[in-house]
Amino acid sequence: MKNLSTGVLRVEQRGPVRRLMLNRPTRRNALDATLVAALTAALDEAEQDPSARAVLVYGAGPSFCAGADLQHLLDLHDADLHPVPFLRTVSELTRRIEFSPLPVVASLHGHAVAGGLEIALACDAVVAEAGTVIGDGHIRNHLIPGAGASVRLRRKLGDSLGRWLALTGDLLPAERFLAAGWLHAISEPGDVVAEGQRLAEALAAAANPAQAAYKRLLAELDNAPSVEEGLQLELESFTRNWAAGDVHREIRGFFASRSVGRLEGRM
Secondary structure, three states, rough: OOOOOOOEEEEEOOOOOEEEEEHHHHHOOOOOOHHHHHHHHHHHHHHHHOOOOOEEEEEOOOOOOEEHHHHHHHHHHHOOOOHHHHHHOOOOHHHHHHHOOEEEEEEEEEEEEHHHHHHHOOOOOOEEOOOOEEEOOOHHHHOOOOOHHHHHHHHHOHHHHHHHHHOOOEEEHHHOOOOOOOOOOOEEEOOHHHHHHHHHHHHHEEEOOHHHHHHHHHHHHHOOOOHHHHHHHHHHHHHHHHHHHHHHHHHHHHHHHHHHHHHHOOO
């Protein structure tokens, strides 16, 4: 594993899990160009490392991530630079998380707001510490999201809750998100990283080419305009997976293990 830890991102391997810790605690891990670039590079490296079979993203200090660094946006404006190129890198990062062959888990605490929520919405499993506040929050600063909130909020949380968060800017306690089926669990204070590690290890234990193909299929289906196109995408994914892997060998192994189990049961 390359040492990709920087001042703004700490990277470590814990068992099969590549752990990425956002490390701008005095800014509540707000996203600037340096942090987004570091996250993207760390995800790239994890995907190339066979020892990494899942990724865990969490934050140092009092919050997971409070969104884009507003001072960074102002600095861009003062330098006569438009913020959209920066926001595009954040949007591309969330898309990379969705399409990564590795399952990605987010452990939230403190605040997961705006860009922080957008990263979490792109992940495959999310756990939050009791007392975490979560929300879109963009309109509180007269902003429109630029990294996927408008696309994913209602899809992941349902139309009613997603629309409310978008149009009020409300920040709600994590417990409100369990009923939406988005949060996997609420952890006790101080246990959220350990809970995220447990989820990531469970996903890593199921890692194989079919898992990666299935994850990509789920991301592609989010863009399918119709059930018919979705069903076709599913069959195409099956075809690629069948051709690329040793699926038939795995199926034979499944039958062989069942035969051995029946014989042992008779002894």
